Amino acid sequence: MDNAGKKKILLIDDDEMHLITAELYLKDEYEIYKVKSGEEALDQLKNNEFVPNLVLLDIVMSGMNGWEVFKKIRAIPSLKNLPIAFLTSENDQTEKDRAFKIGAADYITKPYNMTLLKSKVKDILFKKKEARRFA
Numbered sequence: 001m002d003n004a005g006k007k008k009i010l011l012i013d014d015d016e017m018h019l020i021t022a023e024l025y026l027k028d029e030y031e032i033y034k035v036k037s038g039e040e041a042l043d044q045l046k047n048n049e050f051v052p053n054l055v056l057l058d059i060v061m062s063g064m065n066g067w068e069v070f071k072k073i074r075a076i077p078s079l080k081n082l083p084i085a086f087l088t089s090e091n092d093q094t095e096k097d098r099a100f101k102i103g104a105a106d107y108i109t110k111p112y113n114m115t116l117l118k119s120k121v122k123d124i125l126f127k128k129k130e131a132r133r134f135a
Contacts, residue, residue, distance in 0.1 A: 006031040007125055010052040012041045012069060013087070014061040018110065022056060022087065025114040026121065037061065038069035045076060052082065054105070054124055059088040059095070070102065083124050087112070 008031045013019050019034045026032055033050060035041045038061060044050065055073065059066035066086060073079055083105035088095075091109045099107045105124045108117065 007053040008033065008050060009121065010035070010041060010045075010050075010055045011087075012036075012038060012055065012061075012066075013058040014063075015058070018058065018087075022117065025117050029118070030121070038064035038066070038072070041069060042072055045073060045079060051078075053128070054121065055082060055084040056087040056108075056121075057084055059086055059090050067098075070104070074103070083128050085120070085124055087117075 006029070009026060011019050011022050011032060011034045013022075013034075014036050016036070019036070023032045023034060033044075033052065035044065041055075057066045057069055061069075064072075066088065070084055070086075073082065073084060084103075085106035085108060086099050086104055087108045087110065089110040096107045105127070106120050108120055
């Protein structure tokens, strides 16, 4: 299927299986970009290689963790309003609270199912569209 007009999602996770699973669940409706580190994601975002409509970000990664990546993406002026949702195995209420406090669009815990992931992604993108409409 042609990707023209599809919303773009950037998946950031150092676990190849999680990248493949999320891509499999979402690729029919969205254009998917996958990277295995925060550093790689930041390089691509800073160089304007593509501008996603949503970032799905793991927290526990080797190298730069998801909290650091979130903060660095937010520091890029053109991306300060980009929705970023955590997609992580961290299922601690304190971590969830921290995510929403810093402005995460959502906090999705692994393992997730296809219906839940699709629904949450659709909700995030709809909220972004509605926010733009009323801005």
